[in-house]
Every structure is written in structure tokens, then in C-alpha cells.
Amino acid sequence: MEAQLKAEFPADTPPDAIAATPSELNPALVAGLRDLLGERFSTAPADREHHGRGESYHAIQPPQAVCRALSTDEVSGIVKLCAKFDTPVVAFGAGTSLEGHVAARRGGICIDVGGMTRIVAVRPGDLDCTVEAGVTRQQLNAHLRDTGLFFPVDPGAECTIGGMAATRASGTNAVRYGTMRENVISLTVVMADGSIIRTSSRARKSSAGYDLTRLIVGSEGTLGIITEVTIRLYGVPEAMASAVCSFPDMGSAVAAVTTIIQFGIPVARVEFLDSNAMRATNKHSGLTLDEVPTLFFEFHGSEASVAEQAELVKEIVADNGASGFQWASDPEARAQLWRARHNIHYAIQGMRPNARVWSTDVCVPISALTQVMTETQPDLEAASFFIATVGHVGDGNFHLGLCIDPTSAAELAEAEILNERLVRRAIALDGTCTGEHGVGYGKAKFMNLEHGDGVRFMRMIKQALDPKDILNPGKILPAA
Amino acid sequence: MEAQLKAEFPADTPPDAIAATPSELNPALVAGLRDLLGERFSTAPADREHHGRGESYHAIQPPQAVCRALSTDEVSGIVKLCAKFDTPVVAFGAGTSLEGHVAARRGGICIDVGGMTRIVAVRPGDLDCTVEAGVTRQQLNAHLRDTGLFFPVDPGAECTIGGMAATRASGTNAVRYGTMRENVISLTVVMADGSIIRTSSRARKSSAGYDLTRLIVGSEGTLGIITEVTIRLYGVPEAMASAVCSFPDMGSAVAAVTTIIQFGIPVARVEFLDSNAMRATNKHSGLTLDEVPTLFFEFHGSEASVAEQAELVKEIVADNGASGFQWASDPEARAQLWRARHNIHYAIQGMRPNARVWSTDVCVPISALTQVMTETQPDLEAASFFIATVGHVGDGNFHLGLCIDPTSAAELAEAEILNERLVRRAIALDGTCTGEHGVGYGKAKFMNLEHGDGVRFMRMIKQALDPKDILNPGKILPAA
Structure with missing residues (x-):
């Protein structure tokens, strides 16, 4: 990366506050939480550390204490106490977040x-189910195995359905089945004052007022804490088949996908991997x-x-x-292929000892995909570390996996510039700084660039629903 | 209807205010608007009357003046003036609303x-387009005719795309293509202070902050005024076919639809009409x-x-x-069938001289559809006026068309009770008081019943984004 390329946006470290210690919590709050939760209230350092990080490069910022809630009412009780003492609350599912x-x-x-982790109800007749926020998509699909139904949204990680809703996650088969935005029907949410709401009925469509469901989906715990999720289910397709094929270059692979989408072919998955990702x-x-x-392709439907x-x-x-079009239609071969795709994050991490993966995540209108990927190529070639490109290209969404040494300030700075250049390109082409990973604090600095004056209205909503700013403060919205 | 059945909810008349006259507008506001719009500012009685009503039974409540805007900037200018003088602003498209x-x-x-009515851009490569709010779906589809693309959302009426977005409309083929919620990609919106925002990029998916797009979709002009809409387009299917079949009773027709949906058969349309609707x-x-x-069915896809x-x-x-399964696969026969279905509102109105149609609109999880329709049957039999039932049954959504004399207080009262009983049944079965018509002021009284404490948070959002309550006041939210 050339020396004159400076990151224009300030780095998102250091943390807003030195991590406060448990002893700085108000004793009355601690007493109240212990009373409510017993041993499920913890200030053990290992617990705090574990709950202060996701799966990416960001520094650990531990909470002062960890509360393991087992019900919506308990979450409500905790939030009420925290509201009383103006203490921040951060929701945590599986810890697989990336920003x-x-x-x-x-x-x-x-x-x-x-x-x-309770599966509250499965309703085959309505093609929906209700689960508690801590249920993982793997747990749910295992539970559904004998029903002929499945939940398609699949970000790869062993993540919770609550976390997926909070991040507006998607993944490999969003191109066919949509993202959490399209697949969440209703939510149970604990609001900033501890009150519990249900965001909508279970009707498949409704024009009854503001869409609280979709306001909470993607709000990353900053407007409310999701405790139950009602989601759509789908019939397991009668037939499924996977295929792999090779291309002489990135451009021809992306051009093929663009044509497939423009033809309206309902592929279930279409994933791009560059030569480094394949390695x-x-x-x-x-x-x-x-x-x-x-x-990598997957097709769902009837045999015909x-x-x-x-x-x-x-x-x-x-x-x-393309060359070497290979089929994998038996279940074992298909599973092997998609397991390999799902493990890409860890595969990239494994290319270097003690590395972390900084996973970028832009999404553009599909007609702009070739341009943004082509313009990014020189940055990839100039980088001082291993980078692999993988993409949910049917949605115009792709990731660079930057395999960095998280203790190296120079590599972090280089990665930051590369990421910023990528985000600027995507936004200039009417795309977004994050297709599915969310904003967290890693991308809050890009919100003004992407949304302009819209950020002001997002801030009004945040202030209205969480006037004390206790719900996951310092996330999504940039410092004013 | 039995005499002891009283409406528990207060009637939604009389209006909040006696219709104010043009002369009561602040002269400085009038001068400013005339300056901005010239002859497109009007206080003519006929203009005011025309703009004070939709297509249903509600009494006319004319505005004090009508402003015909031709651009987003003009809408912004009007709202800025109105904000300065604390004057309400109501957006108007084609006047086809029902609540x-x-x-x-x-x-x-x-x-x-x-x-x-400008079609700003059609982007076949991205399967999307951007139109001004006043473009009707018919105008758009006529414009798209030679592109091989179409916009599927179809509420029947000759309505504007802006109005459809504001109402979260859907219609006959939502079962396959989704509603405006799923099909709006981005909006240009004039907010309560006159500032102009774009709610999101054109990326097909994004996790970049609060979903302003879906907050505005369905907000009925109470949070902002939509001036441009970017929507998804679809390839015209290679093959289309329609069919009609008859059933011995409503229950067996609904049971058939439930099975079709549960099987995941991607029907494009499936519409129920009872014997009165057929008449x-x-x-x-x-x-x-x-x-x-x-x-009535429609199928889209490849020939196979x-x-x-x-x-x-x-x-x-x-x-x-079912009996008498009849095909209509040539375009003219298909068009005739769907024209008949689309004209149902006027067909019901035509069953009686000088009638208006009070069209109800509930939506329930599909497994509850038979129950809610069966429980409603005795009310239909006891009614003193003609009623036809039609339904987008694949979504669990149906309407009763009550053919009433709008000058009869007794009939209005009877209709009100019938509507309330239907809404109560739908909400009790985890459904909604409106699947697609919206709340307007006709259904504001049901919002607490449906959303409980959720209404409090909707109100906070409204107060945050429109602190002076000038944007379409008295709609969606019930009186506090």
C-alpha cells in the first residue's frame, strides 16, 4: 500500500472508556442482579473477557459483569435495574460477530x-416457528429434521437466531430465500425501560402501523434486546444439487453470475472464491x-x-x-463442498500462525460488482499480508479476508486503509459499507458517508427509544 | 345484527376538527405557497373536496388548500413553510385509499x-427502477413493456407507487412476489422539517444501521412524505397460465389453498371469491x-x-x-379473468344504487383462515345489506365488501359492529386488523388491541421525527 494513502476516517480504537472494573459497579445494582440471578451473575475475569469480543480483529473490551438470562422476564428485570442505575447493557448470543x-x-x-435455547413452537401449517434468542440455526435445523421443513438463512458461523436478527444477517442462500429482514415475522423485545413488547402479529403481511419488527432487525441491541424470534420456515426442496466450476479470471465468473441473476434463475446459492480462497x-x-x-452453486426445487x-x-x-463443471448431487459430496465454504473464515485464519481475519463486507448493485472488484485488485496485489476474496455474488455482496497479525499496528493500519478504500468504492457505486456483518463500532465511522442526513433521523429514533443511551452504547451511530 | 351487539370502540367520526376554511390559513403561508407554486396552489372548493376523500365510506374532510408539487424540492419547500406555521400537511397520490x-x-x-410522474431510471441489469411518487403501477408497467421486465405488486386500483409504499400495499400476487415491504429498495423522503433524505443505497441487502426504508414504508405520510421510490423489477415469466375452479363451500376452497401453500407451490396468484362476489x-x-x-389461480414460470x-x-x-377446473392460458382470456377480479370493488358497489363499499381487511396465519372465515359466516347471513367476500387467501388475507348506503347511520353502525367483530377474531388468532389497506383513521382505534404497549413506542418514534405533529395528523396512532 502506498505511503501517501492515509485513512481519512479516524481509527476506531482506542476504546471510548478504559474498561471499567466490576468494583466500579453500583453496589445496589450488583446486589439486585445477584438477587435476581444467583450464580448466573458473574464477575469472573475469564467470563468478562469471553464476553468482550467477537470473531474479528477488534480489541477485547470486557463488560464489568456478565448476566446469564434464562427468560424474557429475567432480561426485563436486568434492564430495569440497569436503567435505574444508568448502566450500559450489551446483549450477547454466541459471540460470532465481526464488527x-x-x-x-x-x-x-x-x-x-x-x-x-427453548424452541417455543413449530407450526408446520403456517410454515413458521418461534424460538428463544439463544437458539442457534444448527440447533433449530436439527430440531426440524423430521418435519420436512428448514430455516434457510445461513451466515456460516454457529450463531444464534437472536444475534442473526439483531445484525440483519444473511449468508450463502439469501439470493434465493432473503435475509433476516425478509424472514423474521415477529420479535419479542425488551425495551430500554425494561418493558416487553411483541413487534407484530404472526400474519404474513400487515399494514397496521410502523414496522417495529424491521426497525429492531439490524439494530444490534441499540434499540431493544431481542428475546424471542418468530421466523419463516420452508419445505425442504424435493431435489437439491451442487456444482463447482472454474474460470480464467474473476471478471468472467462475476459476469456469469450477473447474467444468471438477470435471467431470474432461482439459484439457491452462488458463491465466488478467488484463487487464494481456493488455496x-x-x-x-x-x-x-x-x-x-x-x-460454487446450489440448486433447490423439484427434480425437473x-x-x-x-x-x-x-x-x-x-x-x-468456465471449465470443469462438476456435479455433487449426492448428499455427502454436497455437504463436503458447503462445509469447505463455511469454514473459509477459519481456513484463511489458518494460513498464518496466530493470525486474525479482518473480514470486510461491502455490497453493491450487481451491475457494479465487476467494477468494484476490479478496482480493488491492485490493493490486493500491493498488500503485505495474505488476502482471500469470497462473495455471495448473487446479492452483489463480497468479503475480503485480510489475514493479519492483530498485534501489529502497521498491519492494522494497512488493513484499515484497504478497508476504507473498498468502502468508499462501494458507496460511490450506490452500495453499502456492510451487506451482512453489521456496523458494530468497526463501521460507525462510515455511517455519515453512506447515509448523509439520514443519520440525524436514526439518532432521533435512538434518543426517543433509549433516552439514557444504555442499550449497547457506542455502536452503529458515529460520535456526534 | 342483533341489537345487543354494540361497538365497544368509539366510532371514528366526527372529524377531529370542523373542516377549516382556506381563509383561516395564515396569510403569510398562503403568500409563500403561491409564490412557490403559482397556479398550482388552489383553494377551489371542488379541488379541496376531491382531495379530502379516498374510495371508501369515510366522510369527506377537505384540506384548506391543495398544492400540486412537481418535484422533491417543491415538496420540501411546501413542508418547510407548513412547519414554520405549524400547519398540517397531508400527502395525496391517486386518492384510492380505503381507510x-x-x-x-x-x-x-x-x-x-x-x-x-417521471420515471427516473430503469436499470435492467440490476432488476430495479426509480420512479417519482406519482407514477402509477399501470404507467410503470406500460413503460416497461419492451424491456421484458415488470413490477408485480398489484392492489387492483389505479394507484400511485408512492401511495402503495406509504400504505405498505400488496394485492393479488403478493403470495409469490411479496408486498411493498419486500419490493421497495430505497426511498427519497421529505421529513417534517423539510429536509430531504434517501433512506438507503441501492444494494439488495445491507446491515448498515436502522432500516429507515421499512420504517417509512407503511407510515402513511405520518413520518415523512415519499417523493421517489426505487423498487425491484422481475423478468416477465416465460409462461403464464390462469385457471378457475368451483367448490361446494368456502371451507373446502380455503383448505385447498392452505395445502397448496404448505406444499410450497409457488403460485403467482390465488384468489377466493364467494358466491356473492361471483354474482x-x-x-x-x-x-x-x-x-x-x-x-382464481395464476401460475408463472418456465413452461415446464x-x-x-x-x-x-x-x-x-x-x-x-373442486369441480370445473377451467384453463385460461391465452392472454386475452387471462386478461378478462383478472380484469373481472380487479373490478370487484366496483362490481360490489354496482349491486345497489348510490352505494359505497366498506371494505374490511384482516389477515391471519393461514392455519387460522378457515376458522376466522367460518366464525364470520353467521354475521354475513344476519347482515341487512349485500356483502361479498374476496380474499388473497394464499397470504391469509381477505376482505368483506359491505355494500352500504353511506347516508344511513343505521347501516354505518351495523357495518362498524360487523367490522369490529371481524377484527377481534383476527387479532385473537394472532392476525392483524389490516393486511394491506392500512390504518388511516378508520382503524386507529384497533391499534392498542393489536399492538398493546408497542403503540407507546410507535408514538415515541412519531414524536421524535415529527415533534410538531404536522405530518398527516390523526392517522395510524389512536388518540392518547
Whole structure:
């Protein structure tokens, strides 16, 4: 990276406050929380550390104490106490977030809902279910196995449904099934004063007032704490098939995807991996795929529809110079392929000892995808560390996995500049600074650039719903 | 209707204020608006009357003046002036709303955006387009004719895209393509202080902060005035086919639809019409269909997929006692069928001289649809006026068209009780008081019943974004 490229936006460290200690909590608050939770209230250093970080490069910022809630009423009780003592509360699910969402920027209490794992109701007749926030998507899909139904949203990580809703997560098959925005029907939420609301009925559509459901989805615990989620389910398709094919270069792979989407072919998944991502995948998953730009596909539907989709896709990729179109239609081969794709974060991390992955996450209108990826190529070539590119390209969304030494200030600074340049390109092409990872505190600095005056209205909403600023403070909104 | 059945909720008349006259407007405001708009500022009685009513039974409540805006900047200028003089502003598109959305409850200015009919951009490569708020869906689809694309959301009426977004409208093919909630990508909005924001980028998905787009969609002009809309487009399907079939009773028709949805068959449209609706349709559209409970279907897809869907549907309806499955696959026969369905509102109105149609609009989880419709049957039989039932049953959404004399206090009171009983049943079954018509002032009284404490947080949002309560006051939120 050239020396004159300075990050214009200030770095998002150091933390807003030196991590406060448990002893600085108000004793009456501590007494109240102990009373409510017994041993599920903890100030053990290991507990605090574990709850102060996600899976990315951000520094650990531990909360002053951890509360393990087991019910909506308990979450409400904790928030009421914290509101009384003006103490921040940060919700925590599985700790898989990527932009520092769970860092206790201003100290306070972490509410870990990871123990709220009850599957409240599965309603096959309505193709929906209600789960507590701590249920993971894997737990839910295992539970659904005998019903013929599944929940498609799949960000890869072993994350909670509550966390996915809070981050507006998506993943590999959003191109067919949508994101959490489209798949959450209703939420139970504890608001800043501890009151409990349900954001909507279970009707599939409604015009009855402001869309509180979608206001809370993606609000990252800053407007309320999600405790139950009602989501859509889908019938397991009659037929599924996966395929892999290779391309001479990134541009031709992306051009193929663009054509597929413009044709309206309902592919369930279409994932791009560049040659570095393929190298990391082969190494981590013991595969021997060609280490060239590659697309992974999955098709869902009836036997006839899957065959029809695959035939069309095969023609389009061939027209774009693809080679080695390989099928994986038996379940084991399919599972192996997608396991490899899902493990890409850890595969990239494994390319270097003691590394962390700084995963970028831009999304642009699909017609701009080739341009943003092409313009980014020189930055990748100039970088001093390993970088792999993977993308949910059917949505115009892709990630760079920057494999950095998190103790190196120079590498962090280099990564920061690279990330900022990427975000600027995406926003200039009418895209977004984050397609699915969320803002946390890592991307709050880009909010003005992306939303302009819209940020002022977001701030009004935050102030109205959380006037004391106790809900996950220092996230999403940039410092005023 | 039995005499002891009293409406528990107060009637939504009389208006909040006696309609104020133009001469009561602040002269400086009038001067400013004339200056801005010239002859597009009007206080003519006919203009005011026309802008004070939708298509339903609600009394006319004219604004004090009408402003015909031709650009976002003009809307901003009008709102800035109105904000300065604390004067209400009500946005107006095509005047097709059904719950009194455009009634000037507290007088003030109507901003008619019906003249903002520019199609700003069509982007086939991104399957999206941007239009001004006054573009109607018919205008847009005519414009798209040669592109191979179409915009599917179809509430029947000749309504504007801006109005559809403001009401979170849907219609006959939401079961396949979703509602305005799913199909609006981004909005340009004039906020209460006259500032102009764009609610999001054009990326298909984003996790970058609060979902302002979906907060404004369905907010009925109470949080901001929509001036431009960016929406998804879809490829015109390779094949389309329609079909009609008859059932011995409502229950078996609904059971068939429930099974079709639970099987995940991607029907594009599935509409229920009861025998009264069929009678009105035959009379209005000159058809000779059997006057029994009927389903209208439409299938979209490839030739193979349409054939496959139709075959499955044919089996399911036969299992549920259907007879007379009739195809309409040539374009003219299909168009005739759907024209008949679209004209149902006017067909019901035509069953009686000088009638208005009070169209109810509940939506429930699909497993509860038979129950709510069955429980409603005795009310229909006891009613003193003609009622037809039509439903977007694939979504769990249906309407009763009450054919009333709007000058009869007794009929209005009877309709009100019938509507309230229906809404109570829907909410008790975890449904909503409005699937697609919106709240306006007609249904504000049901908001507490449906949302409970959630209404308090909706009110906080309204107060934060419109502290002077000038944006379409008296709508959505019930009197505190």
C-alpha cells in the first residue's frame, strides 16, 4: 500500500472508556442482579473477557459483569435495574460477530442470552416457528429434521437466531430465500425501560402501523434486546444439487453470475472464491480443487426444476469461459463442498500462525460488482499480508479476508486503509459499507458517508427509544 | 345484527376538527405557497373536496388548500413553510385509499404528488427502477413493456407507487412476489422539517444501521412524505397460465389453498371469491361463471414449471372437492379473468344504487383462515345489506365488501359492529386488523388491541421525527 494513502476516517480504537472494573459497579445494582440471578451473575475475569469480543480483529473490551438470562422476564428485570442505575447493557448470543458488536465500549453489564435455547413452537401449517434468542440455526435445523421443513438463512458461523436478527444477517442462500429482514415475522423485545413488547402479529403481511419488527432487525441491541424470534420456515426442496466450476479470471465468473441473476434463475446459492480462497480451502479442508477463480452453486426445487436451472446455468457459465463443471448431487459430496465454504473464515485464519481475519463486507448493485472488484485488485496485489476474496455474488455482496497479525499496528493500519478504500468504492457505486456483518463500532465511522442526513433521523429514533443511551452504547451511530 | 351487539370502540367520526376554511390559513403561508407554486396552489372548493376523500365510506374532510408539487424540492419547500406555521400537511397520490388516509382531520394543506410522474431510471441489469411518487403501477408497467421486465405488486386500483409504499400495499400476487415491504429498495423522503433524505443505497441487502426504508414504508405520510421510490423489477415469466375452479363451500376452497401453500407451490396468484362476489362479478363484467365459492389461480414460470405447478394444484383442488377446473392460458382470456377480479370493488358497489363499499381487511396465519372465515359466516347471513367476500387467501388475507348506503347511520353502525367483530377474531388468532389497506383513521382505534404497549413506542418514534405533529395528523396512532 502506498505511503501517501492515509485513512481519512479516524481509527476506531482506542476504546471510548478504559474498561471499567466490576468494583466500579453500583453496589445496589450488583446486589439486585445477584438477587435476581444467583450464580448466573458473574464477575469472573475469564467470563468478562469471553464476553468482550467477537470473531474479528477488534480489541477485547470486557463488560464489568456478565448476566446469564434464562427468560424474557429475567432480561426485563436486568434492564430495569440497569436503567435505574444508568448502566450500559450489551446483549450477547454466541459471540460470532465481526464488527465489535459485543465490545463493552462504556463498560456495564453483558446480558448473555445464549442459555435461552427453548424452541417455543413449530407450526408446520403456517410454515413458521418461534424460538428463544439463544437458539442457534444448527440447533433449530436439527430440531426440524423430521418435519420436512428448514430455516434457510445461513451466515456460516454457529450463531444464534437472536444475534442473526439483531445484525440483519444473511449468508450463502439469501439470493434465493432473503435475509433476516425478509424472514423474521415477529420479535419479542425488551425495551430500554425494561418493558416487553411483541413487534407484530404472526400474519404474513400487515399494514397496521410502523414496522417495529424491521426497525429492531439490524439494530444490534441499540434499540431493544431481542428475546424471542418468530421466523419463516420452508419445505425442504424435493431435489437439491451442487456444482463447482472454474474460470480464467474473476471478471468472467462475476459476469456469469450477473447474467444468471438477470435471467431470474432461482439459484439457491452462488458463491465466488478467488484463487487464494481456493488455496486456503484446499489446505484447511483437505480438498484438491483447482486453485483458480471458482463458483460454487446450489440448486433447490423439484427434480425437473433443478435439472432445468442447472442446464441454463451450465450454458451461461460456458458462455463466460468456465471449465470443469462438476456435479455433487449426492448428499455427502454436497455437504463436503458447503462445509469447505463455511469454514473459509477459519481456513484463511489458518494460513498464518496466530493470525486474525479482518473480514470486510461491502455490497453493491450487481451491475457494479465487476467494477468494484476490479478496482480493488491492485490493493490486493500491493498488500503485505495474505488476502482471500469470497462473495455471495448473487446479492452483489463480497468479503475480503485480510489475514493479519492483530498485534501489529502497521498491519492494522494497512488493513484499515484497504478497508476504507473498498468502502468508499462501494458507496460511490450506490452500495453499502456492510451487506451482512453489521456496523458494530468497526463501521460507525462510515455511517455519515453512506447515509448523509439520514443519520440525524436514526439518532432521533435512538434518543426517543433509549433516552439514557444504555442499550449497547457506542455502536452503529458515529460520535456526534 | 342483533341489537345487543354494540361497538365497544368509539366510532371514528366526527372529524377531529370542523373542516377549516382556506381563509383561516395564515396569510403569510398562503403568500409563500403561491409564490412557490403559482397556479398550482388552489383553494377551489371542488379541488379541496376531491382531495379530502379516498374510495371508501369515510366522510369527506377537505384540506384548506391543495398544492400540486412537481418535484422533491417543491415538496420540501411546501413542508418547510407548513412547519414554520405549524400547519398540517397531508400527502395525496391517486386518492384510492380505503381507510380515510387523505382526510384532512385537522385541516391544513394537501400536497398532491400525482403530477410527479417521471420515471427516473430503469436499470435492467440490476432488476430495479426509480420512479417519482406519482407514477402509477399501470404507467410503470406500460413503460416497461419492451424491456421484458415488470413490477408485480398489484392492489387492483389505479394507484400511485408512492401511495402503495406509504400504505405498505400488496394485492393479488403478493403470495409469490411479496408486498411493498419486500419490493421497495430505497426511498427519497421529505421529513417534517423539510429536509430531504434517501433512506438507503441501492444494494439488495445491507446491515448498515436502522432500516429507515421499512420504517417509512407503511407510515402513511405520518413520518415523512415519499417523493421517489426505487423498487425491484422481475423478468416477465416465460409462461403464464390462469385457471378457475368451483367448490361446494368456502371451507373446502380455503383448505385447498392452505395445502397448496404448505406444499410450497409457488403460485403467482390465488384468489377466493364467494358466491356473492361471483354474482357481482358476473353482473359487472358480463361473465357467466358459476355463482359458487371459487378460486382464481395464476401460475408463472418456465413452461415446464407452470405445467408442474398446475398439475399439482389440480390434484390438490380435486382432493378438496373442486369441480370445473377451467384453463385460461391465452392472454386475452387471462386478461378478462383478472380484469373481472380487479373490478370487484366496483362490481360490489354496482349491486345497489348510490352505494359505497366498506371494505374490511384482516389477515391471519393461514392455519387460522378457515376458522376466522367460518366464525364470520353467521354475521354475513344476519347482515341487512349485500356483502361479498374476496380474499388473497394464499397470504391469509381477505376482505368483506359491505355494500352500504353511506347516508344511513343505521347501516354505518351495523357495518362498524360487523367490522369490529371481524377484527377481534383476527387479532385473537394472532392476525392483524389490516393486511394491506392500512390504518388511516378508520382503524386507529384497533391499534392498542393489536399492538398493546408497542403503540407507546410507535408514538415515541412519531414524536421524535415529527415533534410538531404536522405530518398527516390523526392517522395510524389512536388518540392518547
